[in-house]
Amino acid sequence: MRSEMENDILKVLVTEEELKTRVDQLGEILFEKFQGKNPLFLGVLKGSFVFMADLVRACQVKSDVEFIAVSSYQNATVSSGRVQITRDLQQDITGRHLIIVEDILDSGNTLAFLKEYFLAKGASSITLVTLLDKPSRRTKHITADLAGFTVPDEFVVGYGLDYAQQYRNIPYIGVLKPEVYAGN
Ligand code: PRP
Numbered sequence: 001m002r003s004e005m006e007n008d009i010l011k012v013l014v015t016e017e018e019l020k021t022r023v024d025q026l027g028e029i030l031f032e033k034f035q036g037k038n039p040l041f042l043g044v045l046k047g048s049f050v051f052m053a054d055l056v057r058a059c060q061v062k063s064d065v066e067f068i069a070v071s072s073y074q075n076a077t078v079s080s081g082r083v084q085i086t087r088d089l090q091q092d093i094t095g096r097h098l099i100i101v102e103d104i105l106d107s108g109n110t111l112a113f114l115k116e117y118f119l120a121k122g123a124s125s126i127t128l129v130t131l132l133d134k135p136s137r138r139t140k141h142i143t144a145d146l147a148g149f150t151v152p153d154e155f156v157v158g159y160g161l162d163y164a165q166q167y168r169n170i171p172y173i174g175v176l177k178p179e180v181y182a183g184n
Contacts, residue, residue, distance in 0.1 A: 005167055008180045013156060014149055014173035022148045023051070026129065027058025029146060030099060033127070034061050039097040042118075044110065045069035045087065046168070047103035050160035051131045051148075055101060063099075066091055072109055083113040094122035103160045105130040105147070108140030115142070132156065132173065149173075155181060 014022075030039075038061075043052035045067050056065060069087035098118055105111060111128055118126055133147035151173070157163050158170030163181055167174075 003170070005170055008167070008177055009157075009170070009174040010177045011175050012172050013151060013154070013175055014159075016172050019148075019159060019172065020054075023054045023131075024058045026146055026148060027055060027060075030055075030059045030127075030129070031061055034059075034063070034097065034099070037061075037097050039063045039099050039127075040093065041065045041099050041101055042089075042093075043067045043101045044103075044114065047160045047162065048101045048131075050168070051103055052101045055129070066093075068114070070110055070114065081107070081109055083110055085117075089121070092122075093118060095124050097125045097127070098123045099127050099129055102128070102130040102144075104132040104134060104151075104156070105142070105144050106134050106137045108138050108142040111144075112140040112142045131159070132161075 041052065041056050041063055043049060043065065046069065066089060067087065068085065068089055070083050071086050072081065072083045100114065102111060115126055128144045129146045130144045131148040133144055133150045134153060135150065136153045155163065155176045156173050157167035157176050158172050158174045160168050162168045163176055
């Protein structure tokens with residue numbers, strides 16, 4: 001496939017094949033845990049949209065999907081620490097088993113905030129699933145229940161992850177060339 005973005009990528013960290021294999025495994029694990037429980041897959045926009053689409057198809061439980069949008073980076077490469085809800089839940093989650101779907105767990109600010117928020121809204125259980133885990137950057141005491149891949153502290157893009165809102169449509173996880181974000 002032709003790509004306008006290939007020249008901005010330093011290296012491929014996780015290939016399309018590796019993503020597919022791991023997402024299928026995560027789907028199996030979630031099936032075991034949630035069959036018969038009618039869970040709600042709750043994607044955290046925007047980054048999770050690609051992972052969410054693949055994960056729900058890899059886990060054939062009776063379930064529904066919901067999205068919330070938050071932002072804490074505002075085009076910066078370091079979290080501002082302030083999590084803002086930019087699109088709230090559109091349904092009551094009281095008594096629901098939530099599967100929170102994230103693209104990356106970095107400082108932990110977003111998931112720490114959301115976990116409290118969903119518990120306050122009456123969720124009966126919360127399972128945190130993140131495609132990528134970057135434990136070296138954690139400032140909040142939070143761990144994922146399921147993580148696809150542990151990644152080093154490099155600027156990763158693709159499969160939903162952006163830099164300045166771009167590169168989300170790259171089908172693999174790549175590391176951005178430093179000159180692309182130099183000065184920010
Ligand atoms: C990214 C990502 C997570 C969050 C993780 O979202 O999608 O939600 O950062 O980082 P943290 O653990 O340090 O909170 P971002 O605010 O960039 O918005 P986006 O999903 O629209 O890209």
